[in-house]
Amino acid sequence: MTPHRYDDVILREAVVNEIRFGYIEREAAREDTSPELPPILLLHALLATADTLKELISELPKNRRIVAIDLLSAQPLDKTRKLDVRQGNLTRLIHDFMQSVGLSEAVIIGHSHGGVLALRLAATTSLALNGLVLMCPAHPFGGYRSRVVNFYLRQPGRMLALSIPLAPNWMILRAYNEAAGSKSRIHMRHLRKQLNVLRNRNTLRRILEMLRTWDEDMDQLRRALTLKRIAIPTLLIWGDEDPVVPIASADKLEEHLADNERVTLAGMGHLLAEEAPQECASSISRWLERRNTDASAARSSVENS
Numbered sequence: 001m002t003p004h005r006y007d008d009v010i011l012r013e014a015v016v017n018e019i020r021f022g023y024i025e026r027e028a029a030r031e032d033t034s035p036e037l038p039p040i041l042l043l044h045a046l047l048a049t050a051d052t053l054k055e056l057i058s059e060l061p062k063n064r065r066i067v068a069i070d071l072l073s074a075q076p077l078d079k080t081r082k083l084d085v086r087q088g089n090l091t092r093l094i095h096d097f098m099q100s101v102g103l104s105e106a107v108i109i110g111h112s113h114g115g116v117l118a119l120r121l122a123a124t125t126s127l128a129l130n131g132l133v134l135m136c137p138a139h140p141f142g143g144y145r146s147r148v149v150n151f152y153l154r155q156p157g158r159m160l161a162l163s164i165p166l167a168p169n170w171m172i173l174r175a176y177n178e179a180a181g182s183k184s185r186i187h188m189r190h191l192r193k194q195l196n197v198l199r200n201r202n203t204l205r206r207i208l209e210m211l212r213t214w215d216e217d218m219d220q221l222r223r224a225l226t227l228k229r230i231a232i233p234t235l236l237i238w239g240d241e242d243p244v245v246p247i248a249s250a251d252k253l254e255e256h257l258a259d260n261e262r263v264t265l266a267g268m269g270h271l272l273a274e275e276a277p278q279e280c281a282s283s284i285s286r287w288l289e290r291r292n293t294d295a296s297a298a299r300s301s302v303e304n305s
Helices: 050-059 087-100 113-124 157-162 169-178 188-192 201-212 214-227 247-254 277-304
Strands: 004-006 009-016 019-026 040-043 066-076 107-111 131-135 234-239 260-265
Touching: 009 087, 019 050, 040 050, 040 087, 040 113, 050 066, 050 277, 066 087, 066 201, 087 113, 087 214, 107 113, 113 131, 113 214, 131 277, 157 201, 169 188, 201 214, 234 247, 234 277, 247 260, 260 277
Parallel strands: 040 066, 040 107, 107 131, 131 234, 234 260
Antiparallel strands: 004 009, 009 019, 019 066
8 A cells, every 4th residue: 555644644554464454654853953752652442543543643742753553454464364353462463563663662652442452562562662651541450341341242232332333423422422521522523533433343343352352351461460560651641530441440550550640631531532632642742751851861960970
């Protein structure tokens, strides 16, 4: 596929481990004298695509290379194969993709399901990361999985999920707003970016397949986090009205993060990429700037010693 531009990002395609998928990229805008800063990789939520992160990307610092992988577009080159969508396989795919496109020492930003994939990358691989940003992440200590996940693995939950393509837009929009906070409503302009997922039964079946191994995947991650805390500097961003992954569960997650900060967004829910892209980007940008300043000071101290 020939890469082409859309707004300020480039649409690209990758083949990794015999799996083809799409991703978007925004190149760093910097002067010749400016240092090369660590790139950023974004991982989208479960019922989302890389395209749903464009508002957030547009607000992030222009002097960093930014890549957003589109996991739901992944397809084996051999059409007789079935894609393994367990979290362990997805993180291996992301790991190998990062190496193939030169995303060394990147900052990973993960929203919801993307957050748990980022956690797993940090906890179970040797990948060198410069930082983690977890936006209302799914995680093993949330205490919500039997309520949210298991419902869709049984009838009538599975039938309800597979009937989404037949639902009118207004009904889907209302359901999305059930996951949002009271401060910022989800509008049809947000929903349009989700429709290629929500109108595709094959994609919905893949999501249900991801949920099928959810408990097992989370148990594996829980054990890894219990054995060793994540040392990578981490920024948590949470909406205080998140009904999917309640902010009360953040305390338990923080016990497994050795170096973290938390930003709480008042009146925001679970859909932060849609509800609060500017607020999230501002928090991320300030955190990145502090990290860059601290790193520069550390280098100067070493050089002068």
